[in-house]
Amino acid sequence: MNQDKSTLSKRGTDLAENPARIDMALFAEASQNLYCPTTNPKGAFLLNVAENSLTASIIKNKLTAILQQQELPDWVLKYTDSKGHPDVRTTVANFMETYLCKCPIDPNTIAFSAGASAIIEVTSFVLANPGDVVVIPAPSYPMYTKDLGTKSGVERYDLQTHYHLDEIGSKAPVTISLLDKTFAELKAQNKCFKILLITSPDNPTGCRYTKAQLKELANWCIRHKVHMIVNEIYGLSLIDTQDSLIKDDYQDYGDYASFANIMAELKSDYLHLWYAFSKDFSMSGLRFGVLHSLNTSLLQGYDNANIPHMVSNITQWMVGEMLQDSAFVEHYIKTNKALLNASYKLVVEAFKNIKVPYIPSRGSLFVWVDLSRFLKEDSANGQEQLWLDIYHNTGLLLTPGAGFQHQKKGLFRIVFTAVEIPYLKVAMERLTTYLIQLENQ
Template sequence: MEYTLSKIATNDGHGENSAFFDGWKAYDSDPYHPTKNPNGVIQMGLAENQLSFDLVQEWVKKNPKASICTNEGVDDFKEIAIFQDYHGLPEFRNAVARFMERVRGNRVRFDPNRIVMSGGATGAQETLAFCLADSGDALLVPTPYYPGNDRDLTWRTGIQLLPVVCESSTGFKITREALETAYKKAQDSNIKVKGLLLNNPSNPLGTTIDKQTLTESLTFTNEKQIHLICDEIYSATVFDQPGFTSIAEIFEENPKSYNPNLIHIVYSLSKDLGFPGFRVGIIYSYNDTVTNCARKMSSFGLVSTQTQHLIASMLSDDEFVDRFIPESAKRLAKRHEILTRGLAQVGIGSLKSNAGLFCWMDLRRLLKEATFEAEAELWRMIIEDVKINVSPGAPFHCSEPGWFRVCFANMDDEAVRVAINRIHEFVMIVQTKKQRYIRRGKLEVSLSFRRLDEIMMGSMKMSSPHSPMSSPLVRAMT
């Protein structure tokens, strides 16, 4: 007997048929391990912040009472286990509001009564989409943007995401012209635009949106009377100047100039603290109706009270927070420098960035031609031969082929070193093949074993202490 499932359940709205998710699958089937699988795939496609776990672990050991699953905290077990108010624990909402303020340099204030819980930023995004738009309506989103938005915001809501095309010539900056062009294109297609979604700091660019651009964006949405959603989940990952400016600051500086009912913030602890498994997402809206509606809908993805209890205790510890935020930024800056310097050694550039857990790598000169087909071919070589999972620009809706997102905070120093060495080897091979292609006028030229060995020996002398023939890239290419 054949069972018919719903169209929503069986459509491809999750987006797993993209290179963004295919890279994860390649890693899952052959994960790198320094001793057990040294030639496996290195995961550089996952934006996780694992560089400061020792600080968190140290705090947990010193504060056993923060958990109801310890001898010191078990007396609170019953009260926490049975508490299921949609509003969340008061101490949790207070702690999160204060933490958001401190990340923003105490330049703004957040009302704990507007803090709405959700199961991670994913749930927060979808809940806001349900509150603000009907099926068929659209949100404008500057490119390149996080591929998960195509799943989180559209799969079950039925809304559309329309790209606001940003270009490398301006550092992918959002311009009023680009916003107006996207808005007019939607109007011409009879698509109702309900809002603009900004990601600040940007995933995948690793850049903060400057104050002027935020002001222009807010002015644009206010004039069009559409919503502005600011995804600020990377706000505490800023490691260089310019610093982070929240949309809350723009609004609070001139509150009478903008309609507060159109301004909403998404936040979580997944990136700033490195707690994606805790599923702590936050909706902060200046719109009372949205706040009330989102709180009712939060019953589909509440944060467990056990997690709330622990987080409230941790974020209320001023000494811990004052230490964690700058130390995390310091470690992210160091890792970012190691990666970008390693790329630069073989002539690979990246967008100048100051935040996030990734860099936006420029491999345009390694493409056979300036097409997304050539980008996909290059990406397959990196996955299959170099054995590194990086994410190509196409799933991010980048307007130009050849850009790749590289995550650097989800691994230890040794894995980063190995990854950089593999990239060095790969670039040497591609450059040599391209030079021979130019000389001979052929699309594909195979290197002999002897010539390849010579190239790799030279490359490894510059960048790696390991034998070149132990590299998965060399074996694959030969």
């Protein structure tokens, strides 16, 4: 096979030579050696990919029933509106209004793309010029770099909001003073601060922004003509912070609300919301993302740019049919939250027992944990070596801090929904046993 990369463009060569994620090769390896208590008791646990396995069977059964019991409509086999079929947009708008946003959502203010990554890519392509800067609080989702930069050419700026975990506790950390400082710094470099990107609940920390915080940040962005986007992809994956076993981890930082409430109040062209069904509804493989914006020009441009990124019609139809079953949706959300809480408590209890710091999560699928005291070397190399040692000695593949762009070394993300609870218990026993051994060496 021809391996001559000179046949590619510069960006093609870069993509061919540099993996999208540092853990991709190990993920492929571990995928061939998964833990099973009977057939492979020494197998691996994939705790690095943000998927919700806890409720996947519920969604699978529901979608299978829809396919078996209902006739496929004619429009599924034809071209449709590139922002999404009008009937499905109405259904999704009603779902968002009822469960996610808790405020009116006009179907004409939303558009669909094939997954969260496509929503990010198309939105940035329409909003920003190559070289413009998107400011993201660190630590944050590693793949934002590719999603924003590969085609749109937008630069990622990682806003360092804290160093030690206890500096923020479970409070979302972006402040106006940090934004003022960043705006001045970028202006001095002749760079355009184009977008402020917030994820709430956050990946990887699980922090949520209060309604007051969101409004304060939104007003700052409007004054400075900066687009503010809030990614609510984990908006229904919430932790019960009043649970008796974990409530001492939290302080009350105010009321929480979807960013859609702020958008409805301020009615600005600079405010936007992202959502996708991949996390809350365990369907990452179906690729269904949503943009909500009151900016009609953005939506018009999105309409024209989105054709290669449209959600398949059969996916739109299935999801639309599922969302129209309100009894199912309500039961599913309740069940999902209960399972999330059980898995989350299992993980944080294990870390409490060996006095490992973590950020108390208010939502998402993650625990962001500080293993820095187990580093042999306080450096990027030391962090990578600990990550590899954990994998090779326990079979647990975590997401290392590399890529999250946080200054402190030794931080790791654990996806506590990646496996069912009995498997997660085995995984945490392996991890804590190994960490105790490391400390006693």
